Amino acid sequence: LLPFGVAAGLALGVAAFLMARRHMGMPALLRRALNKRELFLLYQPIVDLHNGRCIGAEALIRWRRADGSMVPPDVFIPVAEASGLIQRVTEQVLERVAADAGSLFADYPAFHIGINLAAADLQSTRTVELLDLLMRKTGAGAHNLLVEATERGLMDAAEVREVINAIHALGIEVAVDDFGTGYSSLSYLETFALDYLKIDKSFVDTLAIDAATSQVALHIIEMAKSLKLKMIAEGVETEAQARLLQERGVQFAQGWLFARPMTMAALREHMARQDAQ
Ligand code: C2E
Numbered sequence: 001l002l003p004f005g006v007a008a009g010l011a012l013g014v015a016a017f018l019m020a021r022r023h024m025g026m027p028a029l030l031r032r033a034l035n036k037r038e039l040f041l042l043y044q045p046i047v048d049l050h051n052g053r054c055i056g057a058e059a060l061i062r063w064r065r066a067d068g069s070m071v072p073p074d075v076f077i078p079v080a081e082a083s084g085l086i087q088r089v090t091e092q093v094l095e096r097v098a099a100d101a102g103s104l105f106a107d108y109p110a111f112h113i114g115i116n117l118a119a120a121d122l123q124s125t126r127t128v129e130l131l132d133l134l135m136r137k138t139g140a141g142a143h144n145l146l147v148e149a150t151e152r153g154l155m156d157a158a159e160v161r162e163v164i165n166a167i168h169a170l171g172i173e174v175a176v177d178d179f180g181t182g183y184s185s186l187s188y189l190e191t192f193a194l195d196y197l198k199i200d201k202s203f204v205d206t207l208a209i210d211a212a213t214s215q216v217a218l219h220i221i222e223m224a225k226s227l228k229l230k231m232i233a234e235g236v237e238t239e240a241q242a243r244l245l246q247e248r249g250v251q252f253a254q255g256w257l258f259a260r261p262m263t264m265a266a267l268r269e270h271m272a273r274q275d276a277q
């Protein structure tokens with residue numbers, strides 16, 4: 001048994017810690033997570049619908065707290081954006097990709113990794129320097145990377161144009177992410193000479209339900225075709241969706257039907273199994 005004074009002191013210490021934690025908002029917790037490197041990446045395979053083969057993967061960030069609990073990116077990415085921490089998050093994402101990729105691109109020369117960029121990243125030329133650094137560190141070619149930018153990030157501003165132009169100048173292709181979920185005008189599709197359109201899960205969900213509900217999805221596909229954009233459908237969960245997408249001319253897809261986000265080690269096993277087929 002502890003002497004009373006020590007026990008009381010300990011209890012007070014614990015109480016103070018819990019109170020501090022309650023008062024430590026999400027931005028402070030995230031800042032600490034960045035310092036303690038609690039963020040890591042999972043990779044979700046992207047397949048070619050013609051043959052089902054994995055041709056790339058999207059890097060998806062994860063935050064595991066010291067107590068083992070997970071904070072979903074839908075929760076902390078908006079906090080990072082609002083508190084000015086997002087560029088530090090992106091920097092760690094690019095460092096992680098460099099650390100994870102290892103011999104990936106040497107073994108699979110055509111493989112690409114999709115990287116999510118936030119609005120602030122698209123307004124800073126530092127992002128271009130970091131992408132360039134990533135290529136030099138990993139020996140990746142420009143075709144080994146794909147930048148995913150949301151509609152919201154692709155605003156028509158001089159800074160964004162400069163960054164997108166510089167990314168293209170490196171030879172890296174750009175995808176518009178979550179297409180159709182924002183409210184922006186469509187003019188940016190031509191302004192930025194984008195390469196890929198990612199069809200948001202909310203539209204993929206409507207496919208194969210009935211003809212009426214899938215009209216918007218089908219129009220998005222036709223528009224992408226007329227703009228000569230390559231397409232990646234996200235959130236594909238059923239064979240029926242995959243078949244419909246392929247019939248309509250969508251070449252690439254990702255979703256639980258094919259694979260969930262996984263560690264780089266699991267992705268390497270996934271690729272090795274594919275090689276053995
Ligand atoms: P997103 O870029 O649209 O990523 C796709 C999300 O759909 C991922 O959620 C993925 O796990 C999920 N998903 C993929 N296939 C399926 C499926 O078949 N069914 C269902 N129900 N979900 C599927 P996740 O990993 O939770 O990421 C959520 C969002 O957080 C991302 O949406 C993206 O906006 C953001 N995010 C994730 N990683 C990063 C990052 O490194 N940087 C930035 N800036 N944002 C990130």
Ligand code: CA
Nearest residue numbers: 058116148177
């Ligand atoms: Ca994305």
Ligand code: CA
Nearest residue numbers: 177178198234
């Ligand atoms: Ca998306």
Ligand code: CA
Nearest residue numbers: 178200201234
């Ligand atoms: Ca989405």
